[in-house]
């Protein structure tokens with residue numbers, strides 16, 4: 001915190017002349033703006049921002065209405081908080097608002113915004129999004145990669161089984177599973193066994209730190225004139241982490257190039273890196289792609305696809321462990337849909353309507369990327385209560401696609417989360433498997449702490465630990481507790497095997513297109529002045 005205040009004081013001294021000049025700018029004075037809190041000269045509302053931004057913005061919405069402004073240093077920030085305004089921004093005027101104003105940490109983490117997430121709305125962004133959807137996230141690609149997800153989920157179950165009775169750290173377990181799936185999608189079996197585990201662990205440490213830094217208030221973002229001084233050292237720190245990820249990418253890319261040269265024969269479907277390197281070598285003017293872009297996309301997928309999903313799984317389990325009735329209903333549904341004699345397969349998950357409602361309700365109360373604070377009593381009945389039923393009985397259509405402007409866990413419009421189809425599959429599959437294979441309880445005398453810390457992801461402040469005991473299963477009338485958890489076994493008692501079952505909608509698009517009772521839908525746009 002000291003560092004933060006030192007930075008504010010430095011900002012004061014260094015910006016004074018420049019800010020006076022800016023505030024005398026007639027364009028700024030005459031621009032029609034919505035109401036909002038006044039804040040201090042030069043610093044604006046910055047000194048009043050607390051740790052719980054979401055609740056603070058929600059309180060301001062109650063005072064200033066559906067659209068208000070605040071100055072954060074030199075940045076004008078406009079907050080909107082009604083479904084009709086959200087629609088106007090993410091749908092009707094999408095082409096204007098879909099651009100990004102990436103902060104310094106984000107630019108440092110993505111080779112200068114060369115990725116998909118923090119790229120400006122330009123042809124490079126469109127190309128990368130198109131390639132990613134086509135090669136990784138189309139229905140066909142997702143069905144083709146089912147075996148890979150199955151293998152990683154079974155490894156996770158097997159790991160938990162081996163340590164049954166000991167507390168499981170949900171965040172760690174889910175991150176490990178997600179990162180293994182993602183590494184396999186990106187570069188196939190280039191990293192295997194212990195090496196793959198070691199790299200996965202390195203990614204977990206580094207991604208967590210980068211995500212923290214992306215959400216850290218950095219004075220240089222609010223006073224761009226200070227950017228070159230990097231007073232809080234945020235840029236330097238991010239660059240250090242990027243370097244360690246870069247080493248891994250360079251190594252994997254070199255090995256993949258070797259394979260492409262034909263020194264090592266590869267069979268089967270091409271992985272994503274292979275496709276990208278081939279495109280790069282072809283120098284296709286329709287799909288130009290540079291090495292920096294390839295690494296930047298990896299950053300998006302490794303960063304954007306792991307922490308978000310792991311956090312979501314942790315919140316789902318936290319909600320279920322605090323709501324025994326909901327847990328009972330989930331278990332009952334799993335035994336009806338999957339059966340006690342079977343293993344969960346991905347084709348079961350579309351039939352798990354109650355579990356899906358639990359996931360949706362968790363993402364409403366604890367949106368991993370909080371674009372909204374969904375505690376508006378005019379939209380949600382008893383907004384702070386955990387009630388999965390609100391997503392059943394005719395409300396199933398309130399889906400993740402961003403078409404309901406009061407429910408946007410994956411965003412909306414042309415920048416809607418590109419990883420949504422994969423995220424949805426993995427979340428449902430891993431959750432169903434963990435809940436079907438084990439009964440979970442909290443360690444003795446512990447309760448679930450539901451407090452949240454907002455970085456760029458809404459994390460659980462205290463990691464969730466829970467103790468598994470294997471569910472007893474029968475196969476052909478014989479109790480086979482444990483046998484099903486051996487990931488190395490080929491046993492597939494679930495029927496259906498690796499096909500992936502139900503066809504899903506292609507929701508990805510391709511580039512076109514804690515319990516307080518307060519809040520509203522919040523979208524924040526930072527407008528440089």
Ligand code: HEM
Pocket residue numbers: 116117118129300301304305306308309312368369371408409410411412413414415416417418419420422423
């Ligand atoms: C629980 C899991 C996830 C959540 C809650 C989530 C949420 C989000 C949100 C809210 C956005 C911003 C949308 C907007 O600006 O309107 C986003 C963008 C993005 N997500 Fe996800 N995401 C998840 C998983 C994933 C996965 C698994 C991947 C990759 C495999 C991924 C890759 C991306 C990318 C690349 C973008 C940038 C899209 C663009 O700007 O065009 N996400 N995500």
